[in-house]
Amino acid sequence: MTILVTGGTGATGRLLIRQLLEREHTVLAVVRSAERLEDEIRNHPKLITIESPILDMEDSEMAGYLKDCDGAASCLGHNLTIRGIFGPPRKLVRDAAVKVCRSASSRDSGLPFKFVLMNTTANLNRNLNEERTFGESLVISLMRLLVPPQSDNEEAAEYFRKEIGNDNKSIEWVAVRPDTLIDEPDPGDYDLSASPVRSPVFNPGRTSRINVAHFIAELLTREDLWEEWKGQMPVIYNRDK
Structure with a gap:
């Protein structure tokens, strides 16, 4: 498979790229600077880096990259700085998703594009x-x-739920909802549910970024898992030890 990853140099995005490469898939990573990737990843023969702010790309350019892609994953987020949280682009996640889906709609592969x-x-x-x-x-x-990124995340998910929907013949989607993100070195056991089983505000769970990356990679590359969760917003928690 060939997968486009946006937000590839972020804390979760770089882990997702590694997960996909370990499964021997080709990855197109849209990044501001490939230098932020580890050498072993940056020099991997199945990684193609596209150094450009994604919102600056023309739809025709994006469509060219997506022509042979089977799907995409967005790990985009706002930098945790004053400028990153309150400055433009305030709808980075939503607008990037719209751009990718709009461009993916022109594909002629005969199979739905997975996002x-x-x-x-x-x-x-x-x-x-x-x-x-x-x-x-x-x-x-x-x-x-x-905190503007909250509404950006909400609007991105609403775009898929309302605009793409569950009967779209060109694009299928899953929105993965982790709880409090933490760093762990290796994937561990995790639980999936259709809705939160605890309060994200007053009783949050924990989700390691590596488990999020693992689940996204599994979704994109395992047809049975994709069929189970497409058109849904699964919640992922680390399993209590």
């Missing part, structure tokens, strides 16, 4: 009528107001 969006448990899957307590709603509303 995995890394999202968050702080976002609801409104297809399942998930609800929040009053306290959770208050905190999330404040986050939406004071």
Whole structure:
């Protein structure tokens, strides 16, 4: 398979690239600077780096890259700096997803294009009528107001849920929702559920970035797992030891 990865130099994106390369798939990584990748990854024969801010790319250029791609994964996020959180582009995650999907729609492979969006448990899957307590709603509303990346993540997922939908013949999607992200060296056991089983605000779980990368790689490369979760927003937690 050939997979496009956006946010490839981020904390989770670089782990996803490694996971895909270890499975011997070809990876097209859209990055601002390939120098931020480890040497063994940057020089891997199955890695193609595209050094460009993704929102600066013309749709025709993106369509050219996607012509032979089977799917894409977005690990994009906002840098945790004042400029990264409050400065432009304020809708980086949503706008990048729209650009990739718009360009992927012109493919002529005969098979649906798979897109995995890394999202968050702080976002609801409104297809399942998930609800929040009053306290959770208050905190999330404040986050939406004071921390712009929250609304960006919400709008990205809503784009897939409402605009792409579950009956699209060209594009299929999954939005993966980890809880509090932590760093661990190796993949471990993790649990998946259709909706959060604990409060992301008052009783958050933990999810290692390497487990998120592992699950996304499995989704994109295992047809049985894709069929199980496509059109959904699975929640992933590290399994309690």
